Amino acid sequence: MKKIIKNGTIVTASDTYVADVLVQDGKVAAIGKDLPSDGLEVIDAEGCYLFPGGVDPHTHLEMPFGGTVSRDDFETGTIAAAFGGTTTVIDFCLTDKGVPLKNSIETWHKKSKDKAVIDYSFHLMIGEINEDVLQEIPQVIEEEGITSFKVFMAYKNVLQADDETLYKTLVMAKEQGALVMVHAENGDVIDFLTKKALGEGKTDPIYHALTRPPELEGEATGRACLMAGLANSQLYVVHVTCREAVEKIAEARSKGYNVYGETCPQYLVLDQSEMERPDFEGAKYVWSPPLREKQHQEHLWNALKNGQLQALGSDQCSFDFEGQKDLGKEDFTKIPNGGPFIEDRFTVLFSEGVKKGRITLNQFVDIVSTRSAKLFGLFPEKGTIAVGSDADLVIFDPAVERTISVKNHHMAVDYNAFEGMRVTGEPVSVLSRGEFVIKDKQFVGELGKGKYVKRKRFNAVENKEMAALSKSR
Amino acid sequence: MKKIIKNGTIVTASDTYVADVLVQDGKVAAIGKDLPSDGLEVIDAEGCYLFPGGVDPHTHLEMPFGGTVSRDDFETGTIAAAFGGTTTVIDFCLTDKGVPLKNSIETWHKKSKDKAVIDYSFHLMIGEINEDVLQEIPQVIEEEGITSFKVFMAYKNVLQADDETLYKTLVMAKEQGALVMVHAENGDVIDFLTKKALGEGKTDPIYHALTRPPELEGEATGRACLMAGLANSQLYVVHVTCREAVEKIAEARSKGYNVYGETCPQYLVLDQSEMERPDFEGAKYVWSPPLREKQHQEHLWNALKNGQLQALGSDQCSFDFEGQKDLGKEDFTKIPNGGPFIEDRFTVLFSEGVKKGRITLNQFVDIVSTRSAKLFGLFPEKGTIAVGSDADLVIFDPAVERTISVKNHHMAVDYNAFEGMRVTGEPVSVLSRGEFVIKDKQFVGELGKGKYVKRKRFNAVENKEMAALSKSR
Amino acid sequence: MKKIIKNGTIVTASDTYVADVLVQDGKVAAIGKDLPSDGLEVIDAEGCYLFPGGVDPHTHLEMPFGGTVSRDDFETGTIAAAFGGTTTVIDFCLTDKGVPLKNSIETWHKKSKDKAVIDYSFHLMIGEINEDVLQEIPQVIEEEGITSFKVFMAYKNVLQADDETLYKTLVMAKEQGALVMVHAENGDVIDFLTKKALGEGKTDPIYHALTRPPELEGEATGRACLMAGLANSQLYVVHVTCREAVEKIAEARSKGYNVYGETCPQYLVLDQSEMERPDFEGAKYVWSPPLREKQHQEHLWNALKNGQLQALGSDQCSFDFEGQKDLGKEDFTKIPNGGPFIEDRFTVLFSEGVKKGRITLNQFVDIVSTRSAKLFGLFPEKGTIAVGSDADLVIFDPAVERTISVKNHHMAVDYNAFEGMRVTGEPVSVLSRGEFVIKDKQFVGELGKGKYVKRKRFNAVENKEMAALSKSR
Amino acid sequence: MKKIIKNGTIVTASDTYVADVLVQDGKVAAIGKDLPSDGLEVIDAEGCYLFPGGVDPHTHLEMPFGGTVSRDDFETGTIAAAFGGTTTVIDFCLTDKGVPLKNSIETWHKKSKDKAVIDYSFHLMIGEINEDVLQEIPQVIEEEGITSFKVFMAYKNVLQADDETLYKTLVMAKEQGALVMVHAENGDVIDFLTKKALGEGKTDPIYHALTRPPELEGEATGRACLMAGLANSQLYVVHVTCREAVEKIAEARSKGYNVYGETCPQYLVLDQSEMERPDFEGAKYVWSPPLREKQHQEHLWNALKNGQLQALGSDQCSFDFEGQKDLGKEDFTKIPNGGPFIEDRFTVLFSEGVKKGRITLNQFVDIVSTRSAKLFGLFPEKGTIAVGSDADLVIFDPAVERTISVKNHHMAVDYNAFEGMRVTGEPVSVLSRGEFVIKDKQFVGELGKGKYVKRKRFNAVENKEMAALSKSR
């Protein structure tokens, strides 16, 4: 079955041009001016951008946290993602100490298999590195195509790993061709500040921010970068929020270290004052790291512009305000951490980034799709519009103005953190491997149609090219 | 007339994939798998990379300097460029104080029109900014499509402009949509050190380096960046050679300043010790800024890798060793400054950069072609392989190993600064707007076939998209 | 004639202790517990600090500027200084291009000889460095004991020197054992911004600040430091006002460069908002560099605390609000630059620095007296309380609270820039070489009693010790 | 009993002058020119410097380590210190988890009481901070005058504390007026690298250095500084060895943090290549942090010069080459860590620092004596020559040239790490509280005459002055 998308303005991480795209067998088969369309399903994209589908490298769907479970699962989460222009998500698979990694992965497959409407993959969380884990990892990489592993430097006595674990993970990643992801905050000091605040009767949501100051994110980020460089390995710092952390990443990159940074839409447009909303509404804005003072936003935008940060994750981890967030009414440490961003990640970056002249159209595509696909071994199937790539496509109307709201969003959660925000641009139709998931702003997909994607090792494409070069000598 | 290039590995600044390219009317008309080729001229590119033609943003062809004229002109220079994989050059048009800019541009048109075998454009040198110049510039931009202006912070009493001139140029550029280029060395201190060295009888070529230490390049670079930021304008620092300058550019970019940096192949692979060659052979390596100590190379490579530097110019300005360089036999300040790099720029970056794993294939294309096309208003006609772009194409065999030498190069000059260097990779065929200039390593082009290209204003493409977005609201 | 000062708390740059001080022949003869006082003039200092007299390294008394002359001369200026706790001033001797330095120095001797009530010395301003100047300087150093030379990087077409002049001065200073002082602002860009502002009808005092942004001070400071390091010379940056400049000085010092920085009391406690006072009162706060935004103050205090800045000058250059400042009523560039600080420098640093816990008592003495004495060749005669030093002493009551005001100050000028500021501490009595100038807060000195002091070369004391060490081998 | 020291060149952290010093009741009673000396013991110091006795803030005498005990105890150690010009040492009192601090302190009193020939005090090592410890500390401060507490970030599973412990200690120190000392290396990564090296059969002494790279010291230093700033507390980084650590301290100080750094003579003059000596002699140079590559020395000297580092400790912890160091013959991790520096600390700094022009005489005194006395609550009794201070004095002949050697040193250990080094200068006589310990280079002291000194709280002197100021209002 073939389709042709006519006259869209195709945008990739490098190029912007008007042409037709021929889709065949779920792939981009040809791109050209006035391609013949006889007998094909013709889709008119004139006046619209044709973007590669977004790649969201950071979601937590149906994830247990603090005695509850994140509200959006692989059904509502991937439907919302598709509405928002995202066609691939990489979700974090939690593990338990002492339990084979395989079992945890199986749990995650069960959560997702019959629900996902777009393609998806998993990162794996690493709690400790012992002999069992080390032995199992090659298999996980080979059989499951899981080539990224996350380590937490915070959440003391829960998820937090010590520096030895992080370093061992970096060394393993170097050997196996994997990418280490790190949640970088100094959990020890946060733990102290948190207990101190509670001891002083400071229980409101804002204390979540005040007990996790940006200095502690900067510190941990710098420490992780240093270790990555020393181990000559590769590191991806998730959810960078502040000037302090950006500076550490920039410094490491200046030394030639293979260090990458992700930020999230919430840090680009919201600030810490949201957490002071009355009637406990500040709890809607509780996640980690916390929102920062407004001045940090400029540093994040500059870092996206000049390439010190490369990717945008949603860090989707939604909890209802009623029934979930209110677990922390008397104690901010009991507020489930996270928020709903999977749907608006794409458009918020377009509207606040491209529309306001902070980044170019090509940078937008790179940040929202291409770079994540490359870093996490999904490229070139995902992340671009090129002959041979998957036809994961977004027909995007840049002219629409609309208001983000819980009233019209497609996530299951009972509020939207961007409530009332005016944005420009909206996906009109979204295709996953050549099939419509969203058509004229209606969901036309099918549960379970999304496929699990085994990912390539870190830099596998580059290494293959290099190997080819070497062979040819 | 149509051509089809089959099965090459197409590489752009973002993508790498195997496909066929249909060329029609000098443009890329379609890209696809197994495009129909009946009745077309078919070129087999299997096993080869298909790169967009190189864009060399920095050449000095037939340029007067110190009483002589650079050896390669628009004939030998552009032929050599084509052999090397470059299909567009932007040459520096010199101006004289008090003479209308128009006249100088006319002189440059005369030098080039009947000689160039590939497309070309001009930057304009700014010696002073007075009312006459300010009045003429809008016309120069509008009629000639010259949208970049160079200011010298060195060459005291010759080309050097003061800070006021540089600042005025930055302000003008902001208003007119132009890009300011700067040669950043502190000419005042160099002048002092030079006179001091000569006064002490230090006349050998190595003193050219010792009287222009990297600190002075760093200082001037930082000063220019600061001014660009203060004027909220845009700046392109030519021929960055050292850690000190890279750090200043990185710092400016971290602040969100629109500052860009270019390095040259010679600084990436040669070092200051070349200038100590006996028998006055050091003079072959005299240009400004000078070669640096070896340790700086790592900083330049890191800066290309992490995006602190964006472009690669050749700074081609060749002088024969015999008859030209030897003007300075008794006095290093009389050695004509410059060297022959237009031909080897492309392959040296490939061989030392991609082949040695310092940059990716996509970064190679970005640095050698795409970014310069974008910065200087040539994109998307130049700088990429996309539907609608000019068919400026390089079929590149990555497997060939060869030795760079004056014996087989195509420049007119009597030596090659990379003499004896082993490189991997070679352009097999090169097309300019769909026509072969080089075919199977033979020159098949025609003098005067290269066209003068009027360039767009700085960020014109981005601005047009932005305007479209605004209109659509 | 002998005096004994009993039971004061003696404070030096290093020590704090209670003891008696015996003064003989204008010098400190002994320090001890319960020194015998029979037959001596006994002064009780119990409960007071006994400080070495302040050394003000930066004054402009009776200085011509923009068609007028600074209001306080060597009479009113030095009397006010004495009231404020300062016993030595170093004034800037202006020179004219083409006129022998000797003549300018003679002019300055005439201004001061019969008026000064405390000791004084001169710095020399360097407008250009030509053969004549270079020949005259050794004599100036030898005969006049003038061992510091000031270069201006601002005031285009008036005082501004180019980088070559600054560099030559640094080289000369290295050879001769002198210290180069620099007014560091980028005069070229300021000139452009100033003309632009005036062209747009922006004539109010605040535009004096807005056309001289801190970035331009940072730039020039960094440039001067770089040159000092390259020349392996010594540099003293006068009136540092902002974070940008502090950072450059700190960076240079980290590299081991002999670079020093001075700030002034006005930058520590006043900010740019003063310049927006209505009714042209902003003009009272017009000097160069201008006052900065409040946030810079913290950086200056930190720099004093951690030693990145070393000295405090008053930059005394007073002009009456009526009759002088109002020359610029229609055009801020015509406002005479400068303000009255010679009297309050000492107490403002004590009150805001020591009293508020920002610096220690010993640091106070170092900053207000010792370090300037050491840097400018006045030590150990001036700048400390030690056996053999001049008995330039301040008996300071740290308990007094008072309000600074034109109503009770002793300067001739018609306003006080610190008007209304509450301070803690006041000099009770002040001795110059053992003689009272101020006694119980009354002036008891005599015009012309202050002596011109020939200063030692840079590091002369250290060099003498070193020479002694070498000889002893 | 009174003594008079005549005509020495008295040097303090601020002053240098020739005078007589009257000593009475163990204190400096008067300083003056030609003080009357009738009936007094007269000591001629003409041609010599008279320095305040050195304060060594970092010794490990008779300390258990890895199954053995450091060779020099309070007898040989303090005698050697005195020979070298040091009159006060502060030794580290080890504690054990679960044992009352009091007990550990008692152990240390027993080691020292009957042996020390000069005054001494103790720091306390903090292994963990629990409620018991927190309760005991105020008593320790009050009764024992122990006002400094050391935390280790390295020695995993032995001494290493986690970040929470360090942070709690900083918070406690802020509240109690104490100073936190930190051994800053990342123990986790070192542990990994060490095991890896041993696993690869790398057992030679040099691997001690290679498994503890400077990056890990820089990281831990930055982390500790960050925590100190966040806690608004005070931190002293012991034994700083490298550029990376200096930069972190400088950065923290630039922000106004109360952070101080100590280096040691061994890092200033020895480098990592010593550890590659054949026949296991490299083991003589094994301590932590290890010696670094030579280039780091320049950064340490610059940091002493510009005040980024303030103090010099010996980190004396000597082990015999035969019988102790050789425990690690088959495994570098078994080599007892430490070396003998207590005797040569003073002269090495004089000879390499003052004599070679890197620091001034006054800086020498500040670094070797005054600053440590001030930071650790010993001032003004110790650390200066001023009326009222203890007569801890060194008559130092700056002309002597000699060779450091085990053959003539006074430590008990069987080698000297500076063996064969030529130095200039030597203490002739040393007085402790007015009594000779060394007279004409002979030991004339008495075991047990040294007194335990209770130290004041951090900034107690400054705080007292401040309080006085406040009261006086």
Ligand SMILES: [Zn+2]
């Ligand atoms: Zn996280």
Ligand SMILES: [Zn+2]
């Ligand atoms: Zn997350």
Ligand SMILES: [Zn+2]
């Ligand atoms: Zn140039």
Ligand SMILES: [Zn+2]
């Ligand atoms: Zn050039």
Ligand SMILES: [Zn+2]
């Ligand atoms: Zn000035």
Ligand SMILES: [Zn+2]
């Ligand atoms: Zn001034």
Ligand SMILES: [Zn+2]
């Ligand atoms: Zn230690």
Ligand SMILES: [Zn+2]
């Ligand atoms: Zn130690």
